[in-house]
Amino acid sequence: MVVEGLRNAFGDHVIHENLSLKVKRGEVIGVVGGSGTGKSVLMRSIIGLQQPTAGEIQVLGHDMMNPHHNDDIDIRSRWGVLFQGGALFSTLTVGENVEVPLKQFYPDIPDDLRNEIARFKVRLSGLPEKAAFNYPSELSGGMRKRAGLARALALDPELLFLDEPTAGLDPIGAAAFDRLTRELKETLGLTVFLITHDLDTLYAICDRVAVLADKQVIAVGTIPELLALDHPWIQEYFNGPRGRAALAAKGDPEVESAMAGPDAERPDGNSAGMDSAGMTGA
Numbered sequence: 001m002v003v004e005g006l007r008n009a010f011g012d013h014v015i016h017e018n019l020s021l022k023v024k025r026g027e028v029i030g031v032v033g034g035s036g037t038g039k040s041v042l043m044r045s046i047i048g049l050q051q052p053t054a055g056e057i058q059v060l061g062h063d064m065m066n067p068h069h070n071d072d073i074d075i076r077s078r079w080g081v082l083f084q085g086g087a088l089f090s091t092l093t094v095g096e097n098v099e100v101p102l103k104q105f106y107p108d109i110p111d112d113l114r115n116e117i118a119r120f121k122v123r124l125s126g127l128p129e130k131a132a133f134n135y136p137s138e139l140s141g142g143m144r145k146r147a148g149l150a151r152a153l154a155l156d157p158e159l160l161f162l163d164e165p166t167a168g169l170d171p172i173g174a175a176a177f178d179r180l181t182r183e184l185k186e187t188l189g190l191t192v193f194l195i196t197h198d199l200d201t202l203y204a205i206c207d208r209v210a211v212l213a214d215k216q217v218i219a220v221g222t223i224p225e226l227l228a229l230d231h232p233w234i235q236e237y238f239n240g241p242r243g244r245a246a247l248a249a250k251g252d253p254e255v256e257s258a259m260a261g262p263d264a265e266r267p268d269g270n271s272a273g274m275d276s277a278g279m280t281g282a
């Protein structure tokens with residue numbers, strides 16, 4: 001996935017200006033940034049729900065800024081999205097929610113097969129199969145997230161977009177959700193674009209982290225690479241008390257040594273990991 005020179009604005013309010021980001025196939029990329037820096041708007045631009053005023057967006061080799069109608073339908077079936085809060089239809093059961101994209105993209109699948117696929121996705125998301133017959137209001141917050149994930153996985157996506165998946169979960173539920181995301185990524189070979197405020201999630205499952213600030217992605221790299229930068233927001237975020245607590249819980253020696261040395265080497269004196277070598281563009 002490649003985003004180049006992206007500009008998003010609502011009237012005079014410019015959210016992104018010349019924003020660029022490359023996501024490698026098969027990685028879990030975490031997207032962090034202060035509230036209102038435009039993480040969700042970035043995700044919405046990538047999946048075609050927000051029309052940018054300038055820039056280029058390529059997803060799985062498809063030009064999202066100039067979509068051809070038929071290709072457009074094809075590309076939308078190749079990703080799954082878990083919106084903040086789950087965004088389930090409250091009048092449908094969990095199973096019926098999972099069936100919505102199946103009906104939309106594969107209307108000819110017989111009913112019983114579609115039901116079976118939905119029940120399988122419910123199990124894949126770590127819910128008991130009987131949860132397929134529950135309404136969202138009958139589930140806990142954590143179970144609703146898993147139901148949203150089941151729906152995001154309905155079409156066997158290559159790319160998974162998760163918008164703050166652990167927000168509102170207790171720490172045990174959040175850790176379990178992180179494990180599930182990592183397992184699914186590994187077993188299904190997914191590329192995961194994950195917006196989060198959750199430092200534990202970043203340490204637990206992200207291969208790289210992209211930092212949004214000043215209307216752009218100011219840095220992207222592994223956590224040790226980001227720690228080597230002296231940008232105030234990055235230092236405050238990763239090296240502040242919450243960042244240190246998250247690290248202590250994870251106990252990663254590579255990160256610990258990066259935290260220990262404030263003058264650690266900067267990669268090329270530029271933003272961490274911003275080289276384009278080896279990018280295969282999911």
Ligand SMILES: Nc1ncnc2c1ncn2[C@@H]1O[C@H](COP(=O)(O)OP(=O)(O)OP(=O)(O)O)[C@@H](O)[C@H]1O
Binds near residue numbers: 010034036040041
């Ligand atoms: N449809 C819209 N119309 C007008 N302004 C919008 C719209 N959607 C988002 N914005 C504005 O764009 C900015 C970025 O919003 P966005 O939701 O992407 O932030 P975020 O980084 O995801 O924040 P948070 O971490 O709080 O969820 C905010 O100032 C928001 O008010």
